Amino acid sequence: MTKRNNFLMLLLVFALAVAVVVTGCGKSETEETPGTEEPAQVENVEISFVNWATAEEATKPKIEKVIAAFEAENPGVKIKNITIPFSEVQNQVTVMITGNNTPDVAQVPGDLGVSFAAMGALEPVEGILSEDFKATVTQSYLNVGTVDGQKYLIPWGGGPNGFWYNKKLMAEVGLDPNSPPKTMEELTKAMETAHGKNPDIIGLQFDTTVRPFATEFQWPFIKSFGPLPFEGDQVNVNQMTDYANWLRNLMAKGYSLPGKKLGEFRPLAAQNRVLFAFDAPFLKGTMQSLDANLTDEIFYETWGVSALPAGKDGKSYTTAGSNHYTCVFKNSKNKEIAAKFAEYLANSEVGIKEYIVPMGFLPVTSSAVEKFPEAFDNAITKAFLDEVNPTIIVPPYSAKYTQAAADLSAAMQEVITTNKPVEEILKAAQAKAEEAWK
Amino acid sequence: MPKKISHLFSGGRRRDVDDSPKTAALLIAPSIIVVALVILYPLLNSVYLSFLKYKLTEPGNIAFALFDNYKRMLHDTTFFIAFKNTVVFTSFTVVISLVLGLVMALAIDQLPKRFSGLRGVFLVPWVIPGIVVGYLFMYMFDVEVGIVNYILKNAGLIQSYLPWLMRNDLAMIAIIVAHIWNQTPFYMLMFTAGLKSIPEDVKEAAYVEGASRWQEFWHVTLPYLKGILVISSLLMVIRNFNNFPIIFTMTGGGPVYATTTSVVYIYKLAFEQFNIGYASAVGIVWVLVLLAISLLYIKATQKDF
Numbered sequence: 001m002t003k004r005n006n007f008l009m010l011l012l013v014f015a016l017a018v019a020v021v022v023t024g025c026g027k028s029e030t031e032e033t034p035g036t037e038e039p040a041q042v043e044n045v046e047i048s049f050v051n052w053a054t055a056e057e058a059t060k061p062k063i064e065k066v067i068a069a070f071e072a073e074n075p076g077v078k079i080k081n082i083t084i085p086f087s088e089v090q091n092q093v094t095v096m097i098t099g100n101n102t103p104d105v106a107q108v109p110g111d112l113g114v115s116f117a118a119m120g121a122l123e124p125v126e127g128i129l130s131e132d133f134k135a136t137v138t139q140s141y142l143n144v145g146t147v148d149g150q151k152y153l154i155p156w157g158g159g160p161n162g163f164w165y166n167k168k169l170m171a172e173v174g175l176d177p178n179s180p181p182k183t184m185e186e187l188t189k190a191m192e193t194a195h196g197k198n199p200d201i202i203g204l205q206f207d208t209t210v211r212p213f214a215t216e217f218q219w220p221f222i223k224s225f226g227p228l229p230f231e232g233d234q235v236n237v238n239q240m241t242d243y244a245n246w247l248r249n250l251m252a253k254g255y256s257l258p259g260k261k262l263g264e265f266r267p268l269a270a271q272n273r274v275l276f277a278f279d280a281p282f283l284k285g286t287m288q289s290l291d292a293n294l295t296d297e298i299f300y301e302t303w304g305v306s307a308l309p310a311g312k313d314g315k316s317y318t319t320a321g322s323n324h325y326t327c328v329f330k331n332s333k334n335k336e337i338a339a340k341f342a343e344y345l346a347n348s349e350v351g352i353k354e355y356i357v358p359m360g361f362l363p364v365t366s367s368a369v370e371k372f373p374e375a376f377d378n379a380i381t382k383a384f385l386d387e388v389n390p391t392i393i394v395p396p397y398s399a400k401y402t403q404a405a406a407d408l409s410a411a412m413q414e415v416i417t418t419n420k421p422v423e424e425i426l427k428a429a430q431a432k433a434e435e436a437w438k
Numbered sequence: 439m440p441k442k443i444s445h446l447f448s449g450g451r452r453r454d455v456d457d458s459p460k461t462a463a464l465l466i467a468p469s470i471i472v473v474a475l476v477i478l479y480p481l482l483n484s485v486y487l488s489f490l491k492y493k494l495t496e497p498g499n500i501a502f503a504l505f506d507n508y509k510r511m512l513h514d515t516t517f518f519i520a521f522k523n524t525v526v527f528t529s530f531t532v533v534i535s536l537v538l539g540l541v542m543a544l545a546i547d548q549l550p551k552r553f554s555g556l557r558g559v560f561l562v563p564w565v566i567p568g569i570v571v572g573y574l575f576m577y578m579f580d581v582e583v584g585i586v587n588y589i590l591k592n593a594g595l596i597q598s599y600l601p602w603l604m605r606n607d608l609a610m611i612a613i614i615v616a617h618i619w620n621q622t623p624f625y626m627l628m629f630t631a632g633l634k635s636i637p638e639d640v641k642e643a644a645y646v647e648g649a650s651r652w653q654e655f656w657h658v659t660l661p662y663l664k665g666i667l668v669i670s671s672l673l674m675v676i677r678n679f680n681n682f683p684i685i686f687t688m689t690g691g692g693p694v695y696a697t698t699t700s701v702v703y704i705y706k707l708a709f710e711q712f713n714i715g716y717a718s719a720v721g722i723v724w725v726l727v728l729l730a731i732s733l734l735y736i737k738a739t740q741k742d743f
Contacts (some may be wrong), residue, residue, distance in 0.1 A: 090709060090710070091705075094494065094709055094712070095709075097494070115495050115712065118495040118496070118497075119495055119497060120497045209690070210691070210692050211710070258581075258693075259601070259603060259693060268582075399496055402710070402711070403710075403711040403713075406706075406710050406711065410692075410695070413692060414693075414694040417604055417606055417692075417693040417696075
């Protein structure tokens with residue numbers, strides 16, 4: 001082989017290598033969604049949908065039915081399902097955003113959705129939601145996703161945390177099953193009684209992981225014991241002593257399991273080991289998916305729901321931390337169709353019948369209740385609508401909230417896993433929170 | 439004039455190959471370009487990002503911050519906790535795995551040939567992905583259903599179940615145990631290969647001279663294994679300094695920061711706090727630490743043990 005031929009061959013190899021690299025890094029043309037802004041002219045549109053609903057056994061078959069129904073009703077539209085577990089959504093979607101490779105729609109919790117909006121990755125919903133949906137959606141849910149006056153999140157399923165009490169277990173340990181604790185003192189006393197009778201009983205489902213979600217979970221409890229950690233420009237972490245002491249006592253006495261995610265208590269609840277839970281309405285659907293014998297009849301006999309026991313000020317609180325939202329990304333080439341899909345998930349007949357109702361979510365539109373009154377006519381849903389919903393308080397979601405909330409959850413974990421004086425932990429946490437809240 | 443060598447034959451025909459430096463450079467160029475794209479570019483970009491005040495949630499507030507991120511590190515207690523955790527975790531994991539791997543290799547080496555298949559069985563933990571190992575040990579150390587508590591309690595060693603992954607003094611032990619289980623087979627494999635390379639007559643000579651089993655091991659076997667010992671240890675130090683999946687799966691770096699190693703801390707800064715500028719600065723410092731260890735490794739591989 002001549003020297004010239006050698007060179008040409010090397011050049012060819014080089015060109016192939018570069019081509020492979022460029023092709024690998026770039027987005028394939030076939031992945032593009034050849035969209036149109038007009039849904040009426042839809043033809044071979046693919047909507048990529050990031051969600052954790054298909055990552056969980058309890059919800060996967062249900063949501064797949066809704067997706068199939070949407071595709072059937074919208075010929076030419078294909079939903080590309082991208083399954084990401086709940087705990088991975090934050091980092092995976094963040095990578096997608098930084099890589100400029102966002103999906104069209106994603107399922108997000110409220111606080112994370114606000115962070116994505118602050119990153120400038122989301123499309124405001126005002127211009128893409130239908131007038132019908134805007135007229136019927138619950139405004140308090142819609143308002144959660146507000147950043148700089150614009151709304152970015154589309155409510156999908158209502159999930160304020162309610163206080164669940166296991167009537168059978170209460171009776172077993174000598175508590176009145178028809179009289180759940182009304183105050184934090186009564187709650188502690190009830191857990192003490194139950195633990196004394198049966199140490200295997202888990203007194204209270206309580207999320208003490210290190211993540212913003214844990215802070216949102218604890219938010220109503222914190223409020224019950226004193227000032228909130230972040231209010232306006234104020235940082236009050238060092239005033240959380242009463243709450244921190246209560247939390248330390250809760251874990252030290254063995255009334256709950258330290259370091260567990262909220263979801264990790266659900267199988268234990270399905271095994272009838274949890275006395276009190278503070279969880280979203282879909283706890284019912286989740287437990288039923290874990291135990292096929294847990295019929296509606298048995299479930300309503302076993303579990304009741306009320307507002308969280310009242311704190312020092314005599315009031316009950318909760319957050320809508322388990323509300324499920326969807327968001328449409330700014331880079332989507334089919335924003336209207338993406339929004340239409342998000343509306344379909346939340347408010348279509350199929351979406352409500354196949355997903356919202358069986359999972360136990362609260363409806364996010366008034367029309368859903370009007371259309372399916374019987375579906376929401378049960379003791380649990382009524383308790384959520386009448387007793388729990390009015391106690392919702394919304395944490396100050398913002399770009400800085402995510403960091404401050406994560407730091408605070410770390411401090412609360414320090415409270416339950418060390419013997420350090422609570423005041424010392426809170427003092428350090430205050431300094432950190434002030435830095436984050438600047 | 440490039441030198442031509444004639445050592446390749448194809449179909450009975452002799453072919454000349456150009457082995458000049460220029461051709462060598464051209465041949466290696468595609469690989470260099472790919473490496474530059476996938477390693478060098480991100481690295482240089484990270485250096486650039488480390489000089490910025492850059493939070494993903496504040497896209498309108500990105501500014502050049504010179505050494506602010508590096509200065510912040512000096513006052514960041516979590517950074518130093520993570521550094522200490524990394525050193526503790528790596529030291530214990532490497533040393534214990536090394537000793538166990540050596541013992542296992544020596545033991546298996548003594549077994550009759552029909553038991554040689556055992557090596558394959560012992561290698562299983564090494565081929566299991568980190569994330570799976572993490573979940574496996576997370577459940578083994580679970581306070582409620584973990585088999586570790588069950589065994590210890592039935593053996594009378596503990597009175598009540600311990601929250602292994604939620605106690606500062608126990609969580610680090612749990613992740614070290616998981617890593618030792620995962621990595622010991624690697625050492626066993628390396629030492630087994632080393633033991634096979636020791637000439638039998640050298641060992642026999644030692645015994646003829648009246649050496650005991652221990653003296654033979656100390657003066658004959660171990661010197662032969664010295665090279666493998668140094669190189670594999672350095673390799674595992676680098677690997678463990680960067681270890682992420684098992685730690686993150688088992689504890690997420692907790693409780694609080696008890697098992698937060700440097701890579702876990704970088705991850706948290708970038709993906710939980712969205713602080714790309716500071717995460718990059720910590721990452722760059724970490725690259726420098728690893729670079730220093732890598733240089734030791736390269737030097738070790740060039741040494742004649």
